[in-house]
Amino acid sequence: LERWDKEYVWHPFTQMKAYRREKPLIIERGEGSYLYDIEGNKYLDGYSSLWVNVHGHNHAELNAALREQAGKIAHSTLLGAANVPSILLAKKLVEITPQSLTKVFYSDSGSTSVEIALKMAYQYWQLKDPVRFSGKKNKFISLREAYHGDTIGSVSVGGMETFHHIFRPLLFERLETPAPYTYRLTENNDEEACKALCLDALEALLKERHEEVAGLIIEPLVQGAAGMITAPDGFLRGVRELCTRYEVLLIADEVAVGFGRTGTLFACEQEGVEPDFLCVAKGLTAGYLPLAATLTSEEIFNAFLGEPEELRTFFHGHTYTGNQLACAVALKNLELIEQTGLIASLEKKINFLAQKLAPFRTLPHVGDVRQRGMMVGIEIVQDKASKKPFPIHMQVEHHIILHARRNGAIIRPLGPVIVLMPILSMSLEELDRLTDITYKAIETVTAQTY
């Protein structure tokens, strides 16, 4: 298997030359909070299998929901027809998301849920007032270092130059506004100063260019892939107010932060924010199947009604859109979240994590520790004064991850940031072990390096 993996599989986001030098980790099965490789080694899943898993692996009730649906039908198309689980799921999503969101458009990955929101936002303005907005409102604002997916549309609103430059010209023109990266933008982690600076910069941009801008896309509360950048309280609300004032649609990308990760079911809830679009994926099926949804308001949907009808179709539809198996398992996931009181159970875990993370700050090569709910970023630096990351060629973060793996936990870095994104159903004992293994890995590897 190892040989065939190296011979046949092209891994995403992976330097394949380097990958081939190392022993691959081949996962064979999962059970609760653990993953098992083909040699029977057991690992705590400290990254929720790329931020998707909610109730644990190989979950009896999720498995049963899947089996039950498979016994009826696995898939039929949503183009020109409907199916039972997708109707029930849409109704449920509308009930649990912010009030103004009343329509659900399905797709199959976080990237496409974003791409759909961008296309809808763009088309909305053209339909709303074709004369006033002709040739206008065709750009999007996003935050510095933003990550919203890999399709050419979603990557064009991303702020990570590494993913971009190869593919220029991209699909949509992007305008950039600063991310509220308090650790980097202020001297003493001054959240209020950071918030003011970022909102002022956004307002200046909107004042000047709002007529060109269709929408602003943001990850509410935490910019995940950007390195777990946690926003100061009130930042999201400030962004909402500015978008409303300057007639720019707000797209909330909750692909990573949705379904409990930040401590509430959706991150927008924490600031009482109603976005014009809400993109969800990852945790929607609790880590079982690819499924995504873009929710939007009556106002946006209504622009796609009316005359002439042929101009008001929304041209997007994947073959597996609204897949029955995926919708059935998503429904069961949402039912379990309610039945198990998952969200209420998080407070204790979040506080426990905070307590366990405090000593990380005393490590000489830990510059910043950021936590929002069950999302954690530990930023590794050469020294606290310069805040400089280690040179990439030293692969410090990679060695930290390998050390943790040898001790029984799988975690992943994002650049210089070590990320913990535990499965939400993890017990306090498992969280205890996960943080201990991570602490030891950082302490040992950085001491060896420096």
Ligand code: PMP
């Ligand atoms: N948006 C955000 C915030 C994400 O974190 C991701 C994936 N990490 C995506 C979009 C893209 O989702 P997918 O990988 O399912 O296409």
